[in-house]
Amino acid sequence: MAKRIEVSGLAAYYGKTRAIEDISMTIEPRQVTAFIGPSGCGKSTLLRTLNRMHELTPGARVEGKVLLDDDDLYGTDVDPVVVRRNIGMVFQRPNPFPTMSIFDNVAAGLKLNGVRRKAQLAEIVEKSLRGANLWNEVKDRLSRPGAGLSGGQQQRLCIARAIAVEPQVLLMDEPCSALDPISTLAIEDLIASLKGRYTIVIVTHNMQQAARVSDTTGFFNLAAQGQPGRLVEMDDTNKIFTNPAEKSTEDYITGRFG
Amino acid sequence: MTTDVIESGGGLDRSASRRVRRGDQIFRLASSGAGILLLAIMAAIAVFLIVKAIPALQKNSANFFTEKTWNPNAQPATFGIAALAFGTVLSSLLALVVATPIAIGVALFITHYTPRRISGLLGYVIDLLAAVPSVVYGLWGLAFLVPRIQSPEQWLQKHLGFIPLFGGDSVSGRSILTGSIVLAIMILPIIAAISREVFLQAPNAQAEAALALGATRWEMIRMAVLPFGRPGVVSAAMLGLGRALGETIAVAMVFPAAFTVSFRILTPTGNSIAANIANGFGESGPTGRGALIASGLVLFVITLVVNMAARLIIARRKEYSRAGA
Numbered sequence: 319m320a321k322r323i324e325v326s327g328l329a330a331y332y333g334k335t336r337a338i339e340d341i342s343m344t345i346e347p348r349q350v351t352a353f354i355g356p357s358g359c360g361k362s363t364l365l366r367t368l369n370r371m372h373e374l375t376p377g378a379r380v381e382g383k384v385l386l387d388d389d390d391l392y393g394t395d396v397d398p399v400v401v402r403r404n405i406g407m408v409f410q411r412p413n414p415f416p417t418m419s420i421f422d423n424v425a426a427g428l429k430l431n432g433v434r435r436k437a438q439l440a441e442i443v444e445k446s447l448r449g450a451n452l453w454n455e456v457k458d459r460l461s462r463p464g465a466g467l468s469g470g471q472q473q474r475l476c477i478a479r480a481i482a483v484e485p486q487v488l489l490m491d492e493p494c495s496a497l498d499p500i501s502t503l504a505i506e507d508l509i510a511s512l513k514g515r516y517t518i519v520i521v522t523h524n525m526q527q528a529a530r531v532s533d534t535t536g537f538f539n540l541a542a543q544g545q546p547g548r549l550v551e552m553d554d555t556n557k558i559f560t561n562p563a564e565k566s567t568e569d570y571i572t573g574r575f576g
Numbered sequence: 577m578t579t580d581v582i583e584s585g586g587g588l589d590r591s592a593s594r595r596v597r598r599g600d601q602i603f604r605l606a607s608s609g610a611g612i613l614l615l616a617i618m619a620a621i622a623v624f625l626i627v628k629a630i631p632a633l634q635k636n637s638a639n640f641f642t643e644k645t646w647n648p649n650a651q652p653a654t655f656g657i658a659a660l661a662f663g664t665v666l667s668s669l670l671a672l673v674v675a676t677p678i679a680i681g682v683a684l685f686i687t688h689y690t691p692r693r694i695s696g697l698l699g700y701v702i703d704l705l706a707a708v709p710s711v712v713y714g715l716w717g718l719a720f721l722v723p724r725i726q727s728p729e730q731w732l733q734k735h736l737g738f739i740p741l742f743g744g745d746s747v748s749g750r751s752i753l754t755g756s757i758v759l760a761i762m763i764l765p766i767i768a769a770i771s772r773e774v775f776l777q778a779p780n781a782q783a784e785a786a787l788a789l790g791a792t793r794w795e796m797i798r799m800a801v802l803p804f805g806r807p808g809v810v811s812a813a814m815l816g817l818g819r820a821l822g823e824t825i826a827v828a829m830v831f832p833a834a835f836t837v838s839f840r841i842l843t844p845t846g847n848s849i850a851a852n853i854a855n856g857f858g859e860s861g862p863t864g865r866g867a868l869i870a871s872g873l874v875l876f877v878i879t880l881v882v883n884m885a886a887r888l889i890i891a892r893r894k895e896y897s898r899a900g901a
Contacts, residue, residue: 371788376692403790413781417803426799427789476785483789 320347320517321387321486328382330363337363339546350518352528355538360547361521369405370398406480410492412472414464421460427483450478470501490520529559537567625873632866648867655867657874659835664848668820671759676813679767687775705765714826717758722749729842748844750832763816774808807890814886824850849875
């Protein structure tokens, strides 16, 4: 179920502005890969090219290749809607559907996939909420609106919603940046427990978080102000945080810039 | 505690804070004054209508609420609101039923299906349509629609006559249907313009959530845009309904001014309170005018009830319409 992502020669544009260029990397299945780097270096843009969300911005486009196992996500006959059904995403700010109940939030993706049977829906919703470590907190109020939960619970609800459709990859765009430390810890525990089943890519500004949750870390930086973002280096998280190959990586992780 | 701090803190510029408070006070007075003025105007209108209507109602020899005919200038005066209120509500509801889906479609088309440059232009055209004076719509209805609608009406009656709305044994160019179509065209731009604003404000976060789950554009609209916009669309529809209920000149021009209560919208039936006032006010005696004012009071109450019903609909969904983070 978890699949490998191979990016090669990828560049992404907003209109005429090139946001990232020359990105090549391999993201291993059943591992957590973290993207770190200063603001504006294109880590979120790269993440959004991996499920074809980038092109939803007017004027945005992508060059290069992204392979999910052997399928080119940007192949001419590939429907972005299908790509997004296979690659789930969790956003920076928790964004449950405010008009839907907790149950319907988790079931939203399933209904898109044509799951209609009540019993089946209930079973998958419970499984997903358990998977997101939220079941015990919400099992008595599944019909209440999702917007009534705390921020951390909302984010776990969004994760439950994303994993309910059993995606091959889970992308997380700074999933804890709007949360308090306790909720952050809950999400980090959750990431660790999901790792065995999914390919997880997480963008984070929190270097301790990258060190705690990820197996592989990619460091991104701008060559200079106004230049597109690039992948500086990518390696074992341990190696990046103890003995990086590049000087700029070391400067960043030790807090000397960025 | 706070006052202690301010009084003992010699370094604080107290005159400056007092100046700010005076500004606050003026603003508070001005805004509450405006609010009270509005209520006062509403009350004054209601009082005016009641005071002017009572003498005529006392002379009425028929039941005002159940009588269909309108002969306030006869001896004895007999008039009732039944046919007028019925025609007003029926034609306005039909207009709403026709206009709302189209308006939602237009608003969604502008906000989600057209490139930004064209959508700006389309939005402008819709605002322009909303500004066309109603007499122009009335003229169009009378000169264009009335002569041309008879054959489609005949078709409807022949093939769908088993539906009570389309029943009857004759058709008329001047009918409830014609009036409703004119009203629908008039309220369409209002509903579309407000719905467009509401849809534009739908939060991007939920739209992205839907798309990231693999929703198509229409599925995304159903999950993230329509639920968010529902209270706004209901308000827009109610505004449109309010305009349709009160619309005077356009319907006065196309309605046949018949005092009947009939759901057969193709037959020569149909009148409305506002149209009746416009048609009758000039040639009425004092009792006639009083009677028309009484009918105006009924229209006032109908509009009030419609607005309150709309508020109830919106409030019922409030818990769910709280937009998330």
